[in-house]
Amino acid sequence: MSKIRPYLAKSVLLECISRCNNLKYFKTIHAQLVTSGIVRNDLVVNRVVDFFGKSGDFVHYACGFLKQFDWRISSFPFNSLISCYANSSRPQIAILGYRQIVRNGFLPDVYTFPAVLKSCSKFLGIGEGRQIHGVVSKMGLVNDIYVQNSLLHLHGVCGDCDGAGRVFDEMLVRDVVSWTSIISGYVRAGLFDEAVTMFLRMEVEPNVATFVSVLVACGRNRNLSVGKGIHGLTFKRALDGCLEASNALIDMYVKCECLNEAKQIFDELPQKDIISWTSIISGLVQYKRSKDSLELFYDMQNSGVQPDRIILTSVLSACAAIGVLDYGRWVHEYMERRAIKWDIHIGTAMVDMYAKCGCIDIAVQTFNGMASKNIFTWNALLNGLAMHGRGYEAQKLFEEMVRMGMTPNEVTFLAILTACSHSGLVDEGRKYFCQMTNCQYNLSPRLEHYGCMIDLLCRAGLLDEALHLVKSMPMPPDVLIVGALLSACKAKGISDISRRILDHLIELESQDSGVYVLLSNIYASNKRWTDVTKVRRLMNKKGIKKFPGMSIVEVDGKAHEFLAGDISHPRNEEAWILLKFLTNQIFLEGHLQDYY
Helix, strand or coil: CCCHHHHHHHHHHHHHHHHCCCHHHHHHHHHHHHHHCCCCCHHHHHHHHHHHHCCHHHHHHHHHHHCCCCCCCCCHHHHHHHHHHHCCCCCHHHHHHHHHHHHCCCCCCCCHHHHHHHHHHHCCCHHHHHHHHHHHHHCCCCCCHHHHHHHHHHHHHCCCHHHHHHHHHHCCCCCHHHHHHHHHHHHHCCCHHHHHHHHHCCCCCCCHHHHHHHHHHHHHCCCHHHHHHHHHHHHHCCCCCCHHHHHHHHHHHHHCCCHHHHHHHHHHCCCCCHHHHHHHHHHHHHCCCHHHHHHHHHHHHHHCCCCCHHHHHHHHHHHHHHCCHHHHHHHHHHHHHCCCCCCHHHHHHHHHHHHHCCCHHHHHHHHHCCCCCCHHHHHHHHHHHHHCCCHHHHHHHHHHHHHCCCCCCHHHHHHHHHHHHHHCCHHHHHHHHHHHHCCCCCCCCCHHHHHHHHHHHHHCCCHHHHHHHHHHCCCCCCHHHHHHHHHHHHHHCCCHHHHHHHHHHHHCCCCCCHHHHHHHHHHHHCCCHHHHHHHHHHHHHHCCCCCCCEEEEEECCEEEEEECCCCCCCCHHHHHHHHHHHHHHHHHHHHHHHHC
């Protein structure tokens, strides 16, 4: 019986340690471990270290506990404790524990430093990492490949590419982890060309992590040729079915504007995660294929994948781009049902969606309800107010933004100038245009800013001032500016300026048919048929055709496109009946107002 008792005591105490969740309770267990004589048992020590590793609050007690053990017999408990802290949510504790056990006499080895350096990487402690690097060098462990790879990873994560390069160059032996660490470090630092160059120099077989890192680099610098080459390598190494590699390929092709290739890889995936869906949907939104993105989002929901805030932000941008209000409202309600917490990106996208879908009052309400706002949020609402011709409100918002300490950027001034243009606020537009270039903001107006000012002046009939501004521009006018000048010429019945504009159109490479048609109409109204013929011939020479107008109507959350003159829509006849009814209704209401 006496032989069984120690075994039972150890078994019970091990179970108690596993269930222990506070230091006070552990101290009682610790006393039992000492009195039972099993405190030095390897299994007991490891179980105790696991308990200490759960919380950094016990670090001093943990180091005191280990002080009674001889690290020369086994360094495993010491290294295990540091690893637990390094993998925790408070990796700084690993450094604190490391320093304390070293002060207690522990001599670190090649298993200690990778864990310590990992903790430095997690909290971006490059200073602490450099100190550890010095200790490693003094101890003569700098040539150990695991230590070197940990140093490489640390310097790469912290953006110290020079330090990573020195470690890499000093390595006598490099494995796939070494090459992947230096490549991913360059990618994190934005040195995409260097990352691709390093990949092409690789002396070992790349792994999935290597391919993912270099594909990110190819996408960011739009290096399609190398990206396609890597795509071929994934086939050769049978990685085409690997989800991580496939997601990286989708992202690369999206960044290189090869949406068809990205969609093909996406369609061929045997399984898709949220990253797959986010990459393709965000790419479609970014490159103006919003309708396709919403159709894919519908498919994603049917697949059972739950959308996150990133993909919902893209969906809201798609709704804003094509004016699909019902879909945008659904996203809003979905977030409330799922209790998805708003961040500043979701809030900004929501403001933009409501503003562009015609619900400017809801956009203002959403804006006012946001706890925090950045420059993009202010710009979204400013642009929405400008679109709705609410110039005075846009002015007040701009002034409030400045009072709040937010610095306007080029997009802000473009929005306020657009608001002034749509509301006919000439003096205010001049004021903001001057503010933009003064010493306070010192921003250089782009073509779009000049276009807003010229449009504002032309709408106000100030053609001479508009022409003077065009002459002062540091860049040639584009087709929109030419169109604004032509509209002003037509309104004033001026045709002599049109000759110079015709000469300018010959130099423009724009395929916009609007200005050509407008110029032709000006000549026709003045019976200058020879010039009309010249404009038409110029359009034919440049291959410019007048495309029909298009309207998008949302029904039950689905967007329907209608082209002018097109009768191919399956419900075309019903649409015409409804249109006729609405026209008659407007006519009757007009007469009723006149009657009253």
